Amino acid sequence: MTTDSKENLPWVEKYRPDSLEEVYGQSDIVDTVRKFVHEGKLPHLLFYGPPGTGKTSTIIALAKEIYGPNYKNLVLELNASDDRGIDVVRNQIKNFASTMQIFSRGFKLIILDEADAMTAVAQNSLRRIIETYTKNTRFCILANYAHKLNPALVSRCTRFRFQPISESAIQERIKNVIIKESINIADPATAALLKLSRGDMRRALNVLQACKAATNGETDDEIDENMIYECIGAPHPKDVETVLDSILKDDWTTAFMTLDQYKKTKGLALIDLISGFIDILNNYQLKSSTRIEIYKGLSEIEYGISKGGNEKIQSSAIIGVIKQALEREE
Numbered sequence: 001m002t003t004d005s006k007e008n009l010p011w012v013e014k015y016r017p018d019s020l021e022e023v024y025g026q027s028d029i030v031d032t033v034r035k036f037v038h039e040g041k042l043p044h045l046l047f048y049g050p051p052g053t054g055k056t057s058t059i060i061a062l063a064k065e066i067y068g069p070n071y072k073n074l075v076l077e078l079n080a081s082d083d084r085g086i087d088v089v090r091n092q093i094k095n096f097a098s099t100m101q102i103f104s105r106g107f108k109l110i111i112l113d114e115a116d117a118m119t120a121v122a123q124n125s126l127r128r129i130i131e132t133y134t135k136n137t138r139f140c141i142l143a144n145y146a147h148k149l150n151p152a153l154v155s156r157c158t159r160f161r162f163q164p165i166s167e168s169a170i171q172e173r174i175k176n177v178i179i180k181e182s183i184n185i186a187d188p189a190t191a192a193l194l195k196l197s198r199g200d201m202r203r204a205l206n207v208l209q210a211c212k213a214a215t216n217g218e219t220d221d222e223i224d225e226n227m228i229y230e231c232i233g234a235p236h237p238k239d240v241e242t243v244l245d246s247i248l249k250d251d252w253t254t255a256f257m258t259l260d261q262y263k264k265t266k267g268l269a270l271i272d273l274i275s276g277f278i279d280i281l282n283n284y285q286l287k288s289s290t291r292i293e294i295y296k297g298l299s300e301i302e303y304g305i306s307k308g309g310n311e312k313i314q315s316s317a318i319i320g321v322i323k324q325a326l327e328r329e330e
Contacts, residue, residue: 010206010209011177011181011205011206011208011209012202012205012206015173015176015177015205016057016060017054017057017058017060017061018061018064019061019064019065020033020034020058020061020062020065022061023054023057023058023061024054024165024169024170024172024173024201025053025054025163025165025166025169025170025201026053026054026058026162026163026165029047029058029160029162030058032160033045033058033062033160034062034065037062037065037066042107042138043138043157043158044130044134044138044139044140044141044156044157044158045059045138045139045140045141045157045158045160046140046141046143046146046149046154046157046158046159046160047059047140047141047142047143047160047162048116048142048143048144048145048146048159048160048161048162049144049161049162049163049164050144050162050164050199050200051144051200051202052165052197052199052200052201052202052203052204053162053163053164053165053199053200053201054162054165054201055142055162056111056113056142058162059111059140059142060077060111063075063109063111066106066109067109074108074109075108075109075110075111076092076093076096076108076109076110076111077111077113078092078093078110078111078112078113079113079114088122089122089125089126089129090125093110093126093129094129096108096110096137097110097129097132097133097136097137098133107135107136107137107138108136108137108138109137109138109139109140110137110138110139110140111140111142112126112139112140112141112142113142114142114143114144115141115142115143115149116143116144116145116146116148116149120150123149123150123153124150124152126139126153127150127152127153127156130153130156131156139157141153141157146159146161163199164198164199164200165199165200165201166199167194167195170194170197170199170201170204171190171194173201173204174190174193174194174204174205174208177205177208178208181212183208183212183223184215184221184222184223185208185211185222185223186222186223186224186225188224188225189211189223189224189225189227189228191225192225192228192229193207193208193228196228196229196232196234203232207228207231207232208223210231211223211227211228211231214227214231233267233269233272234272235266235268235269235272235273235276236266237276237279237280239262239266239268240273240276240277240279240280241280242258242262243258243259243262243273244276244277244280244281244322246258246259247259247318247319247322247323248322248323248326252319252320252323255319255323256315256316256319259273259315259318259319260315263311263315270301270305270311270314270315270318271302271305271306273318274298274301274302274318277298277318277322278295278298281294290325290326290328293321293324293325293328294321294322294325294326297317297321297322297325298318298321301314301317301318301321304317
């Protein structure tokens with residue numbers, strides 16, 4: 001891809017690693033897979049883990065390292081969330097896997113992204129194809145959740161669990177993007193971005209690109225901490241602290257009015273507030289029984305919200321759970 005055509009791409013694609021050296025945060029997996037390739041003993045692979053942790057980037061970088069210019073001819077990429085039925089397995093995958101390479105030795109590669117979205121029938125059909133064409137084809141199965149895959153399919157692959165990427169690895173990658181895109185970002189904003197990305201490199205790049213767009217491309221405009229929180233839609237820690245402080249110190253009516261006001265004026269979601277409360281309460285010196293009572297109560301409220309519970313009732317319940325538990329603490 002030329003430099004000009006890359007300019008119009010989302011940063012997630014623009015800065016996708018072209019080699020294994022550029023894959024951040026998964027060094028152990030990269031070293032192991034590269035060793036398989038150098039020894040000529042690459043097995044079928046299963047990469048699984050949370051979104052944005054480098055599963056697709058790693059296998060594409062590996063494929064480019066193996067095949068070089070012939071990459072597109074010898075690699076079949078399928079997103080199983082779109083093509084998830086039995087016909088795709090019988091037609092596209094089987095046809096590609098069954099044909100031998102004429103002018104080069106080795107194997108072809110089939111990448112199945114989001115394979116945990118494949119139907120059970122398609123997964124069963126895939127098992128046999130993997131066994132039949134092992135001589136000339138290798139499969140790499142990518143999934144967010146390994147438990148959604150057929151156990152017999154999983155057993156045919158060497159499994160690699162992709163952990164959420166560390167903040168230091170994300171920071172290293174982000175630093176390169178900031179320099180190349182001439183972004184002016186404050187240190188507290190960078191810290192907030194790393195924290196809120198929660199190990200998801202894709203999320204960090206998307207938020208950074210959105211904030212850059214919000215500055216209208218002016219290099220003098222600085223991206224601050226508030227812009228990061230607004231872009232992600234996460235409550236600012238100061239707002240969460242204010243609401244929690246009111247719950248702890250004020251009477252029930254005042255606390256409810258404060259919570260309701262911040263929900264309306266700041267557009268805060270109750271579930272996000274609950275997560276923020278837990279982050280703050282983790283730093284409090286509380287009895288184990290009190291901590292358990294608060295977390296148990298908040299988890300039940302969160303479940304109620306996810307099932308469509310009335311927000312006013314759930315807001316009242318949050319105040320009641322925290323106040324009641326802390327009163328017993330005293």
